[in-house]
Amino acid sequence: MELKSFGKRCGLEVAPVSIGAMRFPEDCTDAVSLIRHAIDAGMRYIDTSRGYGESEFKLGRALKDGYREKVILSSKCSPWCKKVRPDDDGSADSVRRRIEEQLLRLDVEYLDFYQVWSVHNREAWELATKKGGMVDGIQKAIDEGLVKHTGFTTHDTVENLLEYLDTADWAEVILCTYNFLNRTYEPVIEKAHAKGLGTIVMNPVGGGKLTGNSPVIMELASQLGVASVPDLAVRYVLSNPNVDTILCGMQKHTDIDATVAAATQPVLSTEQRETVNAFFEAHSRENVKFCTACKYCMPCPAGIDIPGILGALYEERFLGLTEDAKRTYKHATRDIGPAACTDCGACEEKCTQQLSVRAELKQAMKRLA
Numbered sequence: 001m002e003l004k005s006f007g008k009r010c011g012l013e014v015a016p017v018s019i020g021a022m023r024f025p026e027d028c029t030d031a032v033s034l035i036r037h038a039i040d041a042g043m044r045y046i047d048t049s050r051g052y053g054e055s056e057f058k059l060g061r062a063l064k065d066g067y068r069e070k071v072i073l074s075s076k077c078s079p080w081c082k083k084v085r086p087d088d089d090g091s092a093d094s095v096r097r098r099i100e101e102q103l104l105r106l107d108v109e110y111l112d113f114y115q116v117w118s119v120h121n122r123e124a125w126e127l128a129t130k131k132g133g134m135v136d137g138i139q140k141a142i143d144e145g146l147v148k149h150t151g152f153t154t155h156d157t158v159e160n161l162l163e164y165l166d167t168a169d170w171a172e173v174i175l176c177t178y179n180f181l182n183r184t185y186e187p188v189i190e191k192a193h194a195k196g197l198g199t200i201v202m203n204p205v206g207g208g209k210l211t212g213n214s215p216v217i218m219e220l221a222s223q224l225g226v227a228s229v230p231d232l233a234v235r236y237v238l239s240n241p242n243v244d245t246i247l248c249g250m251q252k253h254t255d256i257d258a259t260v261a262a263a264t265q266p267v268l269s270t271e272q273r274e275t276v277n278a279f280f281e282a283h284s285r286e287n288v289k290f291c292t293a294c295k296y297c298m299p300c301p302a303g304i305d306i307p308g309i310l311g312a313l314y315e316e317r318f319l320g321l322t323e324d325a326k327r328t329y330k331h332a333t334r335d336i337g338p339a340a341c342t343d344c345g346a347c348e349e350k351c352t353q354q355l356s357v358r359a360e361l362k363q364a365m366k367r368l369a
C-alpha cells in the first residue's frame with residue numbers, strides 16, 4: 001500500500017488501511033499471527049486501548065522480532081470510558097499512571113500516540129483539556145519521551161467538534177466514524193484535515209453491517225463496476241480526500257487481504273461518489289416514507305420498543321441488510337416483543353408517518369424473529 005501524509009502536524013506517513021485492535025482472536029498465537037500478517041501487508045498504524053480486553057497484551061507479543069519498529073503504535077484511555085482504579089479522574093497524574101501501566105502491558109518503551117479516548121460531550125472535552133487535565137498529562141509524557149504524539153477519538157456532536165477544532169492546537173490526529181450509511185462527521189473530517197490533523201476513520205464498513213451480502217447495495221456496487229459491498233464501502237471512504245486512513249477490524253487473515261485489496265483499487269470518482277450519495281439519500285427513512293424514529297408514538301403502554309423494531313424492518317426492507325436487521329430486532333425485543341401488543345391503536349393515532357404500526361410489527365416478527 002502506498003503511504004500518504006498523516007496530516008501536517010505529526011510529520012508521519014500512514015497506509016490507507018490501519019489495524020483496528022478492538023477484537024483479536026481469543027487465542028494469543030492466532031492473534032500474533034494475524035497482527036504480523038497485517039503489518040506484512042503494509043499496515044502501519046495500530047489503534048488499541050486500555051479498554052479492549054487483552055488487545056494490548058497480544059500486541060505486545062506481536063510487536064517483538066522487529067515488528068515494533070515498523071508500526072505507529074497508538075493507545076488511549078479516559079476515566080469516563082474506563083476506570084482502572086477508583087481514583088482515575090482524568091487529572092494529569094492519573095493519565096500518567098495509565099500511560100506507565102499501558103507501556104508495561106504493551107511491553108514497549110514508548111507509544112507513538114496516546115489519545116484521549118472517546119470525547120462524547122462537552123463535559124468530557126473540558127475535563128480533558130482543563131489545566132492539569134489529561135492533555136497536560138500527555139504533554140508531560142511527550143516531553144519525557146514516553147509518548148511521541150497525541151490526539152482524540154470522538155462521538156460528540158458535529159457542532160461541538162467544529163468548535164473544539166478551533167482551539168485543539170495540541171491534537172495531531174482525530175478518530176471518528178464515517179461510512180456511506182453514516183456521513184454525520186463528514187464536515188468534522190473536512191475541517192480536521194484542513195487544520196492539519198491526521199484523520200482516522202472507524203467503522204468504514206458500518207461496524208460490520210456492510211460486510212454481509214445486501215442485494216440492494218450490491219445492485220448499486222454492480223452499477224458502479226465494484227465487485228462487492230465491502231469493496232464499495234472501503235473505496236467510498238478512501239475516496240474522500242480528507243480521510244488519511246481507515247481502521248480494519250480483523251478476525252482472520254482474509255479480512256486483512258480483502259480490505260487491502262479494496263484499498264489498492266482506484267478510489268471512486270466524484271461522479272461515482274455522487275451516485276452513492278444519491279442512492280442512500282433516495283433510500284433514507286424520510287424519502288422511503290418509513291419510520292423516522294421520531295418516537296412520537298412512545299411510550300407504548302405495552303412497553304414495546306416501536307422505533308427499534310421498525311428500525312430493524314427498515315434495514316431489512318430498504319437496505320437489504322438482513323443479518324444486521326435480525327441483530328437489531330433481537331436487541332429491540334430483548335425485553336418485550338411485538339407479541340405483547342394489546343391492539344390499543346394509540347401508536348397509529350400518533351404516528352407522524354401515518355404508518356400501520358401494528359401490521360408492521362407483525363411483519364417484523366414474521367421476518368426477523
Ligand code: SF4
Nearest residue numbers: 300341342344345347
Ligand atoms: S397498538 Fe400495540 S404497539 Fe401500538 S401502542 Fe398499542 S400496544 Fe403499543
Ligand code: SF4
Nearest residue numbers: 291292294295297351
Ligand atoms: S411515530 Fe411513527 S415514525 Fe415516529 S417512531 Fe413511531 S412509528 Fe416511527
